[in-house]
Amino acid sequence: MSPSSAAPVITIDGPTASGKGTIAGRVAGRLGWAVLDSGALYRLTALGVLRSGCGADDVDGVAGVAARLDVVFQGERILLGGEDVAGAIREEHIGNLASRIAAYPPVRAALLQRQRDFRRHPGLVADGRDMGTVVFPDAPLKIFLVADVEARAERRYKQLKGKGFSVNLSDLLEDMRIRDQRDRDRASAPLVPAEDAVMIDSSALSIEQTVEAVLDLWSKKVF
Secondary structure, three states: OOOOOOOOEEEOOOOOOOHHHHEEEEEHHOOOOEEEEEEHHHHHHHHHHHHHHHOOHHHHHHHHHOOOEEEEEEEEEEOOOOOEEHHHOHHHHHHHHHHHHOOOOOHHHHHHHHHHOOOOOOEEEEEEEOHHHOOOOOOEEEEEEEEOOOHHHHHHHHHHHHHOOOHHHHHHHHHHHHHHHHHHHOOOOOOOOOOOOEEEEOOOOOOHHHHHHHHHHHHHHHH
């Protein structure tokens, strides 16, 4: 399918806990489009690795787990082998492992086409770390969402506490700094804005203000 005939895509990339998943979901809802949480695929792979007994340092083994994922997305439910693991993949140790294995080129290659298959009419909002640079480089609107690491750690802390998880803010902040560095420095698809991406700093913006900023940028693209 050529870019001209493909469904439109808005990509929202950014570091962990920048709010990109929430923003992507709300923008997609306003437009009536599908949404892709690419990070969920890496978290699912991480969970699959832990459950399979495959060593996290076994690159080919991890890539094999990624290629064989039996995943179905049903609204807020995420079924892995028929089991709803939407809550399990949001635990911090899963996120940390996902960040590690996401640096493996064979894992990224195994998940690339699966991500592109989400692109269907009327449109797709895709969030992740390389949506605009690697997965959908022809997307007509690319957003790079940033926020101060302290603000992001506070958001994640409140989110996890609200879900009943026991978390420590200082540990969360340190883990986030480590993950940011790992994502920026990896050789394969590092966390960088696409050349034509629009930067939005959400540190002082509400969710709705950020959503409106993205929709305003899209309306200018369309009209």
